Amino acid sequence: MGNPRMNSLHWGDESLAIELAWDDASAVGVRSIRSGGAHVAVTDVVPLVEILTVGAGHEPASDRLDHTQIGRSLRYVAHVAESDATRARLRITQLDTARGIEATITLESPNGSGCIRAEVEVVNVGRSTAVLRSVTSWSSGFGDTVEDRVEASVDVIEPTGAAGPADRSGFESWSLVSGTGEWLGENRWSRRGMREAGIAAIREDLTGHDRRSSLGAVSYGTWSTGGALPVAGVESTEIGAAWLWQIEHNGGWRWEIGENQSGGVFSLSGPTDRDHSFTLALAPGERFTTVPVTVAFASTFTAALENLTGYRRGARLPHLDNEWLSVVFNDYMNTLNGDPTTERLLPLIDAAAEVGAEIFCIDAGWYDDSGSWWGSVGEWQPSTVRFPAGLDEVIEHIRSRGMTPGLWLEPEVVGVRSPLVDRLPDEAFLQRFGERVEEHDRYHLDLRHPAVIEHLDAVVDRLVDDFGIGFFKFDYNINPGAGTDLEADSPGHGLLLHNRAHLAWLDSVLGRHPELIIENCSSGAMRMDFAMLSRLQMQSTSDQQDFRLYPPIAAAAPVSMLPEQAASWAYPQPEMTEEEVAFCLVTGLLGRYYLSGYLNRMTAGQRALVREAVAAAKQLRGAISRSTPFWPTGLPNGDGAVSLGLADGQTLYASVWNRGGSEPIRLELPRLRGRDVVVDTVFPRELAEWTTQWNGEEGILTVRAVDAETSARTFRITTSTS
Structure with a gap:
């Protein structure tokens, strides 16, 4: 007998197109994906939906989300493709006939977003109760480069021959980009090769079975971001491709990466039996819907995040303040600390109004x-x-x-x-x-x-x-x-x-x-998942009270949320030097401006700096609400200089924090390579100017801080012809 006849379905648009494949002996899975110039194909198509029950476990035995018996037993039943002026939607129904489990995955892609949102509905169409232990919302291989076989977007089934193997899995060319958080230490990101991340080479190919373990991240309870973060991705600079995902849930979730003999796999899920004491007895006729997840794909991690940033803007609840970005003064941080009285509040209210605050919040x-x-x-x-x-x-x-x-x-x-x-x-x-x-x-x-x-x-x-x-x-x-x-x-x-x-x-x-x-707010940012962020207008990024430790938290926040939602505390104090005051004020400038501090006790010069920063924040908010983030010195790892960049079309903004180093700071701006630029200081304009030097050939802007040990600046970089 020959290989089973493979069916495939191409779906998407120019921003993101996927090819799904299946046959009479295999479940539906992702065979290839394309976005712009990025394109990968998956040699071994894995089930797009994985379902673990008490009565049907893994094959072979493992502790992974994938390799489930039901996932491998699902077979294509039907699909429906729809589209309107704003988005495309694809529903694919599969059935495990022997166990009476039907699974319909809904894929939704806003036009031009470069993203796919996915959720799965499981229906018990059998005669006995099925006890669910986990259901993925998405599972697919990373892929590798192969000959171009993704055609223009269509929504019909076409038969093809069996997929040919790629030359190699390419697993080791991929790096994991992931983050962790804890109270006062939110948004700590790292980029590690797969072996460095913990997936050791063990030669499972000699056994003829895929490895049983995986590299996973999970939440605990209702602090959805109190440890590992539900946003993560994998990137291969060698292949020129990156996947980025977010699990959109305010409770239990799990993502994991596994290595098969044919390459890498990532799976995304809500609560599981293994991690969250989740089981659900699904009686005949009953149904269960998973938590939604969103997947982005592009040539680089930064480009994938640009797509995800655009998706987040389009998917969040419409609100007048989404673009207005009102400036908030809150009396808590390093100020009243939960002990407000009329006597203490009135002078703070006057000072906040004087510097230009638009909201005054009485805290705990x-x-x-x-x-x-x-x-x-x-x-x-x-x-x-x-x-x-x-x-x-x-x-x-x-x-x-x-x-x-x-x-x-x-x-x-x-x-x-x-x-x-x-x-x-x-x-x-x-x-x-x-x-x-x-x-x-x-x-x-x-x-x-x-x-x-x-x-x-x-x-x-x-x-x-x-x-x-x-x-x-x-708060929470x-x-x-x-x-x-x-x-x-x-x-x-x-x-x-x-x-x-x-x-x-x-x-x-x-x-x-x-x-x-x-x-x-949730003890800083212990619940900054997109389920919450799609509804609420701003997100506190931390309760960190040491202003020197805050910049890495603030700079990395736009990986998890929109820049205009990121409320990083600017809490200058009267005992600070003017450079330290400016340092605090820069921390919140490329986000939702969030003030605190004893402004009423400051000198006239200090308060003038605060007033200047608030004015700058108001001038920037239109650009911020349109922007996409990037990191001119790389994602911060907690040491040395820190930077955050926002791109508003061809205009770039960069906040740079010098935390004690004396060496010049190199900002990588590859999108401006080969062009002449103009560098302006957005804030502070009244303090000593940092020196800047542009190397257009390399796309490097070198900045040198003033002599102060702690100082920061926000720059605007434009092309000289703009």
């Missing part, structure tokens, strides 16, 4: 009468002790100075000493074995419960209606762990249901109050 503590508020939160009623004449007095003063009033809230928790503990039923809280889950003197609300939604809606509506609040900082400072087993098949399943209810609640809040601006 505004609801506390006891002086020990951590374990008593939940009612969210204004303190009468802190504000003797009422919170109204402070709110009205904010409004009288031309700013929008804002408040801090931590809506998902109730302190163990809060009166609300006894008013809400036990079913309103995340539980394990009938006991409320407690963490750091707080109980965690279960947003599936109608009493919880009623309570939270009443809080938000009351603060908006009674005080005219136009800005909320939604505990992690309940695996989840809840109340009305769920497993703790991971209960947490997934809660996660989805949380997103639905956010949608309802912004549906009722469409002009409300909400900051996504």
Whole structure:
């Protein structure tokens, strides 16, 4: 017998086109992908959908997301391709006949985005219950260069011959680009070769089986970015190709990389049995939908991130502030630190208005009468002790100075000493074995419960209606762990249901109050996933209080979020030198401007620097909301000089932080190679100018900092003819 007859389907547009392939003996998988000049083909087509159940595990035995028996047993049933003026959509249905499992993957690509969003619906069409342990939203090989066989975008099935093998797998030519985060140490990125990353060469080819292990990253509980990050990618400079992905979920997720004999594979999933105590008993006729993921492909990691940045802008909830980027002053960081009073706030409000802030947010503590508020939160009623004449007095003063009033809230928790503990039923809280889950003197609300939604809606509506609040900082400072087993098949399943209810609640809040601006804060940035970022207008990037340690966090933030969402604290203090003040102010400049600090205690010269920075931020916000990020000195690794670049068409902006080095700093700007440029200082313009030297042949801008040990500048680089 000859090889089975292979079918293929080409789908996409010029920005991103994929070829899917299958036959009577194999599942549907990605055989090739193209974006612009980048093109790879996969020698060994792996199943696009992998499903692990209690009754059907792996083959051969392993701990991977892929190599599942059901994944390999799925067979093509039908597909539907649709398109409109904005996007193309492809649905492919497959069936494991023996086990009665149907899987439909939906691929969606906004026109010209260079990205594909994917999710899978699993339906039990059999006669017995299937207990799910994991379902991927995407799985495919990295690919390698082969002869060109991706044709123009079509949406019909065409038979082809069997795919021929590539000359080599090319696995070792790929590098992993991935990040980790922790409280005060967010957005730490690295680029490592596959062997360096931990996938050792073990000669599994001698066994005739693919390796059993994988290199994986997972979240824990509801801090979706509290450790590993759900955004990552692989890049081969040798091949000239890069994949980049994001898992769009505010709870449990897993991504992993495996090495097969034929090359590399990456798989993306929501919660799993292995990592998140997730199992789901799917009775006959029941269905389950995975968390969405988005995959970008281009010639380089930076180019793939440009595509993903454009996708994020198009996919986020429309909001007036998405482009306006209001300048926010918040009283917390290195300033009042959760201890606001009328006496302390009024001079800060005046100073913030003087430098040009547009929103003034009263942070934690505004609801506390006891002086020990951590374990008593939940009612969210204004303190009468802190504000003797009422919170109204402070709110009205904010409004009288031309700013929008804002408040801090931590809506998902109730302190163990809060009166609300006894008013809400036990079913309103995340539980394990009938006991409320407690963490750091707080109980965690279960947003599936109608009493919880009623309570939270009443809080938000009351603060908006009674005080005219136009800005909320939604904080989140505990992690309940695996989840809840109340009305769920497993703790991971209960947490997934809660996660989805949380997103639905956010949608309802912004549906009722469409002009409300909400900051996504979670102990800094412990939950900066795209499920949250697609809905909320800004994201705090850290709680880091040492201004010298903040630049790497701020510079790397646009890998995970839009530049205009990245709110990195600019918290200058009166005891700082002018160069240190400028250093702090530069940290937030190429993002959402987020001020704090005792501006009211500053000298006139220091306050003038702050005023200049705010003015620069307002001038930049149009460019920032259109820009794509790049890193002239490479993704920061925590040491030495740090830089962040934003490209707005042919105009480039670069913030550069010198943290003690005396050597010149080389900024690589390859897109301007061979051209003459003009370099302007955006901020600070009143302090000593850094020297700059342009090498057009190499595309290198060399900058030399002033003598100050700690200093920073933001530059605008344009071509001399622009």
